[in-house]
Amino acid sequence: MRMQDAVNVEDFRRLARRRLPRAVFDALEGGAGDEVSLRRNRAAFDRIEFRPRPLADVAKRDLSTTVFGERLSMPIMLAPTGASRLARSAAEIAVARAAARADVVYMQSTVAAFPLEDVAASSTGSLWYQLYLPPDRAGLGDLLRRIAAAGYRALAITIDTSILGNRERDTRNRLMSRPPRPRIVLQGAGKPAWATDFLRGKADYLRGRLGTAPPDAPSQLSLDQTRDTIMAASDCVTWEDVERVRALWTGPLIIKGLMRGDECDRLVEMGVDGVVVSNHGGRQLDGVPATIDVLPEVVDAAAGRLTVFLDGGVRRGNDAAKALALGAAGVFVGRPYLYGLAAGGEAGVVRMIELLREELDRAMALLGAATVADLDRTLVSGARVPGA
Numbered sequence: 001m002r003m004q005d006a007v008n009v010e011d012f013r014r015l016a017r018r019r020l021p022r023a024v025f026d027a028l029e030g031g032a033g034d035e036v037s038l039r040r041n042r043a044a045f046d047r048i049e050f051r052p053r054p055l056a057d058v059a060k061r062d063l064s065t066t067v068f069g070e071r072l073s074m075p076i077m078l079a080p081t082g083a084s085r086l087a088r089s090a091a092e093i094a095v096a097r098a099a100a101r102a103d104v105v106y107m108q109s110t111v112a113a114f115p116l117e118d119v120a121a122s123s124t125g126s127l128w129y130q131l132y133l134p135p136d137r138a139g140l141g142d143l144l145r146r147i148a149a150a151g152y153r154a155l156a157i158t159i160d161t162s163i164l165g166n167r168e169r170d171t172r173n174r175l176m177s178r179p180p181r182p183r184i185v186l187q188g189a190g191k192p193a194w195a196t197d198f199l200r201g202k203a204d205y206l207r208g209r210l211g212t213a214p215p216d217a218p219s220q221l222s223l224d225q226t227r228d229t230i231m232a233a234s235d236c237v238t239w240e241d242v243e244r245v246r247a248l249w250t251g252p253l254i255i256k257g258l259m260r261g262d263e264c265d266r267l268v269e270m271g272v273d274g275v276v277v278s279n280h281g282g283r284q285l286d287g288v289p290a291t292i293d294v295l296p297e298v299v300d301a302a303a304g305r306l307t308v309f310l311d312g313g314v315r316r317g318n319d320a321a322k323a324l325a326l327g328a329a330g331v332f333v334g335r336p337y338l339y340g341l342a343a344g345g346e347a348g349v350v351r352m353i354e355l356l357r358e359e360l361d362r363a364m365a366l367l368g369a370a371t372v373a374d375l376d377r378t379l380v381s382g383a384r385v386p387g388a
């Protein structure tokens, strides 16, 4: 199958699996432990049913929405993924350009191949920034100033990564071992298109061609540093850290990784603006519920005081429609755009986004929802709604 023939995210997944060495595909695809939460994210979407109102007038449809005062062409956005360089060496630059071309928000990860200023400079689109706190909190102010100066519009603190989840696929593959295991080198040799691109990226990195920020800036990590840095940099974000960031960051502040409603009051009191209901794509604590099952609880607890987003397992525009109907202001996709990136670089990400947009549009039309605001709980059944 060629990229032009891909008709859905699953097709892009197949293309990515074909192009990437097994250990690399596993690193993007895998979850933690027994991957129970990873599977739950998907299974829970499939359990929820649509209850359409087909007689509504949907001749003209509008997928746009407003979030934090910003007009978005649609409420599907790109989640932060630290390892995008494994998929393609153009990594965050390619994703940011694709997001701008497709007019969707891209939330860039702290764990990036390129300095945050370079990603921002390469894109005319709306960029948000995902923060892992620097181990030395004294550097926080400088980092936040850089993020704001580069033009990132919103900031999300990820709270579910006090230490790295138990990714057994990566442990078995010893992906990060130095020197690489012969088996990984052989896998790479068997995927020449990927290997050529990866080595070119590596050479650029070693020649210091990647950008202008100081090489030890928290946003520019070599792949070798990635694992250690995630573990050190994210060590135990606490309520005090949220307070500290709130005092320093004037733009919208989001907490990413909330999995219960009863923490909403405190977040509101602290001046947090939004939350992403997320279990890190099933990559952190295995055994937590599917995010779509927690969403209604958080939406009810937030009671309009926090903007609630969701990620985890969104593979269809129809999944996005279910989350929007249950009260999400928007959804993020992670792996789907990594598949697009692996399969076709920037163009692959653009195509993947357009497929999701077409699916969301079709789902809304068939549901009888002409606008995003028309998507409400009466259009779905089978969700875990508190008190229902």
Ligand code: FNR
Binding pocket: 027, 028, 029, 041, 079, 080, 081, 082, 083, 084, 109, 110, 111, 130, 158, 256, 278, 279, 280, 281, 282, 283, 311, 312, 313, 314, 332, 333, 334, 335, 336
């Ligand atoms: C992630 N995710 C993530 N989250 C975050 O806050 N910072 C990060 O650096 C990363 N890195 C990362 C790498 C890879 C390879 C994946 C797959 C995911 C989690 C991500 O933002 C998001 O929560 C999930 O990917 C959403 O689930 P789906 O869409 O992948 O099912």
